[in-house]
Amino acid sequence: MPRRTATMLASTLCLIALLCAAVLIRVPYAEMSPGPTYNTLGKVDGKQVLSFPGRKIPHRAYGGHLNMTTVRVTGSEYRMDLFTALHGWLSDDEAVVPHEVLYPDDASAEEVDQRNAEEFSQSQESAKAAALEELGEPVTARVVVQAVVADAPSEGRLNAGDVIRTVDGERVREPEEVARVVTRHEPGERVRFGIVPAERVKAAQKKGRDVGSLPVEQVTVPTEKAPDGRAIVGIQPGVSHTLPFPIDISLADVGGPSAGLMFALGIVDKLTPQDRLTGGAFVAGTGTIDASGRVGPIGGIGMKTIAAHDKGAEYFLTPAKNCSAAASHKPDGLTLVRVKSLGEALQELEKIREGDTADLSTCPAD
Template structure:
């Protein structure tokens, strides 16, 4: 065998060895890819995505699609070769696994947090949409958090609506704490709640107060919050989705469903963005994968949070117009331009 042939053989064997090592050596990374998109004006698994009861609704057309990102599981061991492939692909993002699943949380805990954020985003979307439509929304006091190893643990739950404390109705958060601290540690306090797991019923719970570690005041281990009370029922039927990023598209879908006219003019619009009660739109993660998902679904326009615009514009899919929005009003104005073809859109810039 000549020296040249031997060198080629050795090089080939080394390449094969490296390739095999790359296939079986795992790295601490995960992958994001474009996920499903869902039209908030359409149906999902046989039910309308947005269902309204006891209120006038109006026909809609076109698309207002919320977008998602698919994420590898915490247990997925990405091979080194897979990471290399993901880094060069246009439709995948390889990121540190710790950014998807913090080391101090299980995959189930992360999924639970995402589910709670998704539910919260729906409530914010409803409030913002109702505010835009001029529909009054009342407030009710709710248990926002129950601390561990406290009198309320296992007796009261996050989401329970507090109807009264010691027989006195409560209307604002501060009234709950004031009622509890009127007691001395070791005395009992009575709560009447509308349980989160059995809405429309009432449950009476009597707890014995304990002294707070910091100042000795009486506590039971709950943090009160405020939950909107809507004049009629709006239900969002969507499963297997987490996180807060669909808030903007839910708000727009609710507005279109509850108001005459047609927001899209029959056009295919997708988008993303968190939303708060006042209609402010916030940035989200995985925007590039979401624009790809939107383009694949057939969208021509993508409503993009201002904070994501520069990132999204770097790898904009061909034929997809990225529209910058910072508020619900911005999104409504953009849809006015899209639906009529008149006016100018504020497009994302690199």
């Protein structure tokens, strides 16, 4: 065989071997890509994303968009090959990240789905409260049992949805206060909780009564030793709200907390007689929100700006702490608007509505 032919054959075989290795070698990475966006003012699968059962809301044509954005991610069991990782690193509309960024502590797919569902539910709760507070509607906050840890001392004694009125006789108004009182104890001691059971809370809400008017039931829960030696009871306290009227959010197959800001803006818009917010512009955005209206950062900002731009958005409401990352991957023609709170977002939307876009608080380019 001629030397030149042999060299070409050897090179070809080496290339094939390298390509096979790239396909077969698994690397500890996951992939993110732009996901679908949903207009909070519109419908998905024939149903309004935001509705207000039993309440008459202004009838008007909803001009413009307030789109929430999402990110697609590979599953927790997916193991990326080297070739796919290289392709993702070179792509502008995909992001390759360490597997533990999306799935910390080797969480199972079921655990990740459960966590995302809980975060999505909490984001809706906070969005409703923040929006109604902005509109001057009465909202009552209360500390609740958000979740009970399996096989923990509280299992069977406390339940998700129970309102926590007192701990060891002390009135609690913030979730952090529950942990503060519990951790005063030594492992093995008993803690007294004053609660309103979840079923009584639901009954009171159906009758339009304030949950605070219900009697408090005393229960005793033992503690056990946590890995770091602290006393625990095995619950995750959170905050729930009594709203003056029901608000339904209909959106399936979405998880995580990042839609909070856009849900809040959609609620404010729909409960306002005129087309108050967008003025007909296509606005998208993202950001967590708490009940006081503070906007927090999210993951996958670059993929969300691409998703918004591809859908037709002109403006993108961006959490202040995500501004730098968003600006470094900003699609052409998309204006990144920097916000720290629901109030700031409303102010920026007023500028868009009035055509004062030169005064927008934008994310500075790097």
